[in-house]
Amino acid sequence: MKIRVVSSREEIFTLNPNERIVHLAFRPSNKDIFGLVETCPKVEVIQLPKSYMRTVSKSIEMFLQMQRIQLIEGDVWGHRKDINEYYSISPSIIEKIKEMKIEGKSTEEIEKRVSRESKLNFEMVAYILNKETSA
Known part of the structure; x- marks a missing residue:
């Protein structure tokens, strides 16, 4: 992305x-x-x-x-x-988001963790989460 x-x-x-x-x-x-x-x-x-x-x-x-x-x-x-x-947003970040979603992690937990680890803000993580998991 x-x-x-x-x-x-x-x-x-x-x-x-x-x-x-x-x-x-x-x-x-x-x-x-x-x-x-x-x-x-x-x-x-x-x-x-x-x-x-x-x-x-x-x-x-x-x-x-x-x-x-x-x-x-x-x-x-x-x-x-x-x-x-x-x-570029690293494909590994997108994969991590997908994995956490499959593991059943809450949206808030995914946003918090990925934001902290990747320096992306919550809103961008939320956008990726919605975009990638709905595709």
């Missing part, structure tokens, strides 16, 4: 329209988010760093809800954009 890292507003309009998970590494305006949704109609998740989450307007939150796009808080730890424009 890959997260497309976007580090500037100019980059939004050059994205592949099939992107599903996008991390915005800059403080987006309402216009930036509308542009992202327009450029990538298949987007399912927009991830923002914690400091930027607080500045997202209620109207954008409602717009994303209506579009069924999750707005989640999180970082892409140790990612270097100059080397790769995607942050």
